[in-house]
Amino acid sequence: MNPLSLSAKAAGPMQGIEDIAEKVLTGERIAYDDGMRLFRHSNLTDLAVLADFVRRRKHPELIVTYVIGRNINYTNICWVRCKFCAFYRIPGHAEGYVLPHEAIFRKIEELVAVGGTEVLMQGGVNPRLKIEYFEDLLRQIKARYRVHMHSLSVAEVMHIARLSKLGIEETLRRLHAAGLDSLPGAGGEILDDEVRRQIAPYKDTTEEWLGVMCAAQRIGMPTTATMMYGSVERPDHRMNHLQRVRDLQDETGGFTAFIAWSFQPDDTELGGSRASAFDYLRTTAVSRIFLDNIDNMQASWVTQGPKIAQVALGYGLNDYGSTMMEENVVSAAGTQFVMSIEEMERQIRTAGYIPKRRDTYYRLVNTGASG
Numbered sequence: 001m002n003p004l005s006l007s008a009k010a011a012g013p014m015q016g017i018e019d020i021a022e023k024v025l026t027g028e029r030i031a032y033d034d035g036m037r038l039f040r041h042s043n044l045t046d047l048a049v050l051a052d053f054v055r056r057r058k059h060p061e062l063i064v065t066y067v068i069g070r071n072i073n074y075t076n077i078c079w080v081r082c083k084f085c086a087f088y089r090i091p092g093h094a095e096g097y098v099l100p101h102e103a104i105f106r107k108i109e110e111l112v113a114v115g116g117t118e119v120l121m122q123g124g125v126n127p128r129l130k131i132e133y134f135e136d137l138l139r140q141i142k143a144r145y146r147v148h149m150h151s152l153s154v155a156e157v158m159h160i161a162r163l164s165k166l167g168i169e170e171t172l173r174r175l176h177a178a179g180l181d182s183l184p185g186a187g188g189e190i191l192d193d194e195v196r197r198q199i200a201p202y203k204d205t206t207e208e209w210l211g212v213m214c215a216a217q218r219i220g221m222p223t224t225a226t227m228m229y230g231s232v233e234r235p236d237h238r239m240n241h242l243q244r245v246r247d248l249q250d251e252t253g254g255f256t257a258f259i260a261w262s263f264q265p266d267d268t269e270l271g272g273s274r275a276s277a278f279d280y281l282r283t284t285a286v287s288r289i290f291l292d293n294i295d296n297m298q299a300s301w302v303t304q305g306p307k308i309a310q311v312a313l314g315y316g317l318n319d320y321g322s323t324m325m326e327e328n329v330v331s332a333a334g335t336q337f338v339m340s341i342e343e344m345e346r347q348i349r350t351a352g353y354i355p356k357r358r359d360t361y362y363r364l365v366n367t368g369a370s371g
């Protein structure tokens with residue numbers, strides 16, 4: 001018998017989910033209703049065992065990867081006014097800003113100086129910035145630095161297209177040609193319009209979000225997928241989200257990773273309370289088990305804090321994400337965690353794993369260190 005299935009049996013009886021456990025252990029895909037049952041299953045350890053089994057099947061070595069990257073929030077001006085967002089300022093607001101190019105270059109220089117490779121440049125949906133602004137900025141960045149631009153969101157891409165009177169695919173092709181390498185999954189929130197209408201009524205619909213991701217993947221840009229849970233949604237909304245991501249991945253194979261993170265309520269119009277660590281671990285585990293066609297699952301230490309992120313490595317995660325260097329969007333909603341490269345590696349090691357640096361394509365980077 002496979003030792004992993006032995007450990008699964010030893011950890012608990014999987015009471016009430018024996019049939020799902022059997023599917024997971026034999027490599028059979030679980031169904032939507034199975035996912036719903038896992039969300040309701042009270043024994044968190046059972047979920048950890050199954051998620052860890054899936055993780056070890058995909059990543060037998062106990063390596064946890066991370067990338068040295070930084071966020072650059074080039075503008076906070078945004079007309080979309082999502083109710084869960086504390087970062088934006090409406091056009092004309094005294095605190096609205098657009099960073100000068102020189103300020104963006106300085107931030108990238110700081111990143112390059114510590115061996116960083118990934119720039120997550122995202123901002124508000126600024127009604128003044130057309131495609132020429134982004135093409136010019138991307139070209140200037142690429143002419144100066146060897147960095148991977150993992151930047152912009154579906155909402156930004158759609159707005160650039162609309163403002164510039166271009167189709168989505170043409171917009172993406174032009175941005176890609178100018179230096180946009182990949183598209184992060186930001187703005188996925190919950191891919192269910194019942195939820196999207198409540199938390200972000202002016203933002204892209206489920207179909208639009210999936211359509212932009214599909215278009216990006218078609219032209220060869222890798223993307224990631226995220227899920228922001230813990231606002232107004234129910235477990236079936238979360239499952240709808242996971243199902244839609246899995247379906248698109250079956251078609252395109254273009255998602256390199258999935259990241260679940262919880263709604264941060266401080267100073268947001270939506271308000272409310274924070275989802276628990278228990279909920280994070282449960283959601284992480286169910287995502288790992290259900291999304292059998294996505295290779296990498298990333299921790300969200302920015303929203304959960306480093307201690308929960310360490311624990312979550314036992315719930316199916318194999319990646320610690322980006323060092324970030326700077327984070328303004330989640331921190332505007334009351335969460336303030338920062339981490340150095342050394343601290344990130346230390347945390348991965350003390351959790352029992354081997355830290356390895358990667359690039360944005362999840363390829364290991366040879367650092368010369370034994371790590």
Ligand code: SF4
Pocket residue numbers: 078079080081082085086087088123124125155200203
């Ligand atoms: S989440 Fe993005 S699109 Fe929504 S209000 Fe904030 S900055 Fe604007």
